Amino acid sequence: xxxxxxxLEQSLTSARFEVLPLRGAVAQAELLPAGTTVTxxxxxxxxxxxxxxxxxxxxxxxxxxxxxxAARMVGDRSHLTALLDQLDELGITEVFVVAGDSAEPRxxxxxxxxxxxALDELGRRPARVGITGYPERHSFIADASTVRAMAEKARxxxxxxxxxxxxxxxxxxxxxxxxxxxxxxxxxxxxxGVVDVHRLLRISLKIGLGESMRFLRKQHGVVSKLLTRYTxxxxxxxxxxxxxxxxxxxxxxxxxxxxxxAKTVQWRHDLVARLREVPA
Numbered sequence: 001x002x003x004x005x006x007x008l009e010q011s012l013t014s015a016r017f018e019v020l021p022l023r024g025a026v027a028q029a030e031l032l033p034a035g036t037t038v039t040x041x042x043x044x045x046x047x048x049x050x051x052x053x054x055x056x057x058x059x060x061x062x063x064x065x066x067x068x069x070a071a072r073m074v075g076d077r078s079h080l081t082a083l084l085d086q087l088d089e090l091g092i093t094e095v096f097v098v099a100g101d102s103a104e105p106r107x108x109x110x111x112x113x114x115x116x117x118a119l120d121e122l123g124r125r126p127a128r129v130g131i132t133g134y135p136e137r138h139s140f141i142a143d144a145s146t147v148r149a150m151a152e153k154a155r156x157x158x159x160x161x162x163x164x165x166x167x168x169x170x171x172x173x174x175x176x177x178x179x180x181x182x183x184x185x186x187x188x189x190x191x192x193g194v195v196d197v198h199r200l201l202r203i204s205l206k207i208g209l210g211e212s213m214r215f216l217r218k219q220h221g222v223v224s225k226l227l228t229r230y231t232x233x234x235x236x237x238x239x240x241x242x243x244x245x246x247x248x249x250x251x252x253x254x255x256x257x258x259x260x261x262a263k264t265v266q267w268r269h270d271l272v273a274r275l276r277e278v279p280a
Contacts, residue, residue, distance in 0.1 A: 005275045008240045012268050015253040016066075016161075016188060017261060019058075021050040026057050028261040034062035039254075042070035044102040048083065056090050065092055066130065070100025071115035075107035077122065080115070084124045094128040096161065097153075113149060116156035131157040133187065135165040135174035147181065154183045161254045162190045168238030175248050186251035189239060191232040193257040193264030200230050200258070231267055 016037040019025045029038055038058055042051045048070060055067040067087070074080050087095070097119075099111045109115045112131060119125045131153045150160070160183070165171050171189060178187070192200055232255075242248040257264050 002278055004240065004244060005278045007243050008236070009272050009275050011240075011243055011250075011252045012272055015255055015268070017193075017255050017257050017264070019054070019257060019261070020259050021046055021054040022259055025054055025259055026061070028257075028259055029058055029063060030061060031261055031265050032063060035064060037064045037066060039066040039096055040068060042068040042073055042098070042100055044070075044073065044100065048073045052083070052086055052090070055092060059090055059092060064094070065090075066094045066096050067092065068100075069095045069097050069115060070102070071097065071109035071112050072100035072102040072105040074109050074115060077108065077118060079107065080109075080118055081122065081124065084119075084122075084126075087126065093126055094130070095126050096130040096132075097157075098132055111149070113153050113156075116153055120156055125156070128158045129156060130159050130161055130188075133160040133162045133174070133178065135162050135171045136167070150178070150183060151181060154185055157185060159186045159188060159251060161188045164190055164192055164256055166192075166235065168235050171235075171239060172242060172248075175242065175250070179247060179249065184249065186249055188251050188254040190254045190256060191235050192230055193255040193260060194229055194231050194267045195256075195258050195260050195263070197230050229263070233271070236271075 014037075016039060017029075017032060018039045018041060019029060020041050021043060032038065040051050040055045040058070042048050051067050051070075055065045058065045069083070074083065087093075097112045097115055109118065116129070116131075119129070131150070133150055154160075160178075162171065162174070165174075175187065236253070239250075243250050255264055
């Protein structure tokens with residue numbers, strides 16, 4: 001096995017998996033090896049309680065659980081303190097702070113930065129805190145706002161997870177731009193897992209990935225490739241050389257599974273097997 005293939009295998013083995021607080025999530029997550037990092041999203045429809053409930057169940061299965069704390073779903077500092085108390089009781093030491101998809105803030109925290117500041121001021125910052133980064137132009141948020149927000153949030157965080165982007169060149173350019181702006185946090189590159197393509201396209205449109213969608217449509221043969229399922233092979237092929245570049249600061253991969261964990265786990269297993277066949 002070449003050094004690059006070995007490093008890619010290591011990054012695949014330690015990859016993070018994101019799940020949604022939906023029925024069947026626990027059964028899917030049980031397919032992951034003990035110790036795997038599993039992040040649990042927050043849904044405005046189900047409330048942050050559903051996130052913590054699933055987090056508790058996954059924690060019992062020897063997974064390293066990272067619940068999303070969605071700022072717009074937290075009422076005030078007393079509510080935040082209660083959530084932190086609950087995390088302490090569960091033995092959860094890491095959170096991922098996002099703004100959240102709620103149309104209106106529930107209370108005092110309109111964005112992730114406000115919640116991060118509150119954690120700091122309360123002296124209740126968990127041992128590790130993650131934040132979001134946006135490799136491509138966001139349909140709903142101005143570029144200047146996302147750039148400024150990352151710089152401000154970085155002082156309260158330990159790492160960044162990038163939003164889905166299907167264009168590896170855009171991701172690579174964004175990595176360089178982030179470093180040029182002086183943000184040096186480790187970055188987990190967010191990629192879709194193996195997902196039903198129709199579902200993935202719907203989600204991509206919902207979260208404003210217009211540029212990525214245009215990139216996919218331009219790819220030769222992309223329509224035939226995506227008739228049944230999407231796999232992240234091309235993204236990893238193009239981005240894996242950056243794993244060996246210290247300046248890029250890639251900490252690993254973050255798979256957005258949309259709860260199709262079984263397919264992503266099997267794909268990972270097959271890819272690792274192929275990597276081990278690569279002659280040194």
